[in-house]
Amino acid sequence: MTISSRFSVAIHVLSLLELNKEGVNTSEFIADSVNTNPVVIRRIMGMLNKAGMVKVRSGVAGTKLLRPVSEITLLDIYRAVQVVEEDALFSIHDKPNPKCPVGRNIQISIEPIFSSAQAALELTLERVTLQDIVKSIQDADMDTEATTCK
Template sequence: MQISSRFTIAVHMLAALALFEDDRRVTSDFLAGSIQVNPVVVRRLLLMLKGAELVSVARGRNGSRLARNPSEITLYDVYRATALLEDGKLFHFHERPNPACPAGRTIHAALDGKLFDVQQAMEEKLREIRLSDIVTDMKAAMKKAQP
């Protein structure tokens, strides 16, 4: 199981906004070209990010902008905006293990707390990483790649 690509696509979008919004209009078509996805995917994610107050979206070809400074946006913010978690849980446990089986009867007691701890640790780490960190690393990689 993987976390949906919505998360990494959204981080890519936000980083592109931070990198380019002062130099050009950053439209959904521009973002789609950078990510190499259909513009509809970008538009849907923009709506999610707008709902989380991470971006402002102008109609038509005016483009999008960050609603906050990159240092004020954490990867946790992006995760919460895009994850679509059931009941806030990252791991969806199969609903009805067989109670007549010793494994089925005890799996929840053995695993649920551990999965909760894993999710908590991941979310705490996401809270530590800011969009500005990602943008700084991207700028360093771009500079390094220059001839």
């Protein structure tokens, strides 16, 4: 079990949009950076579009960020790409036997713990903004020889 790579791809895409804000970011260009198929990018872009994070128009080349990177948290992105349904990171087996004391009480006993574990994870993501990621990428890249994507 892993959380879908849609999340990491979305972070990649949005970072690229920021670092290449002067350029024309087509799905093909982005796909080349991510190393995947342009349709995969368009699907993710559609989700980010619905979440109001990017502006993308059908037929028109190039996607733009709609919000400053300092105001986009990783939690926003996580939610946008629907990696996990609302409050359902953990799944609980349904229909345990109500005739059994454990069966009829296990769900109510476990739920709050699963909720708080999920909340702890989400809080961590909420504390990191896209700006932090972009800065980290820039810092890491100072060691590297300066080649561009294009």
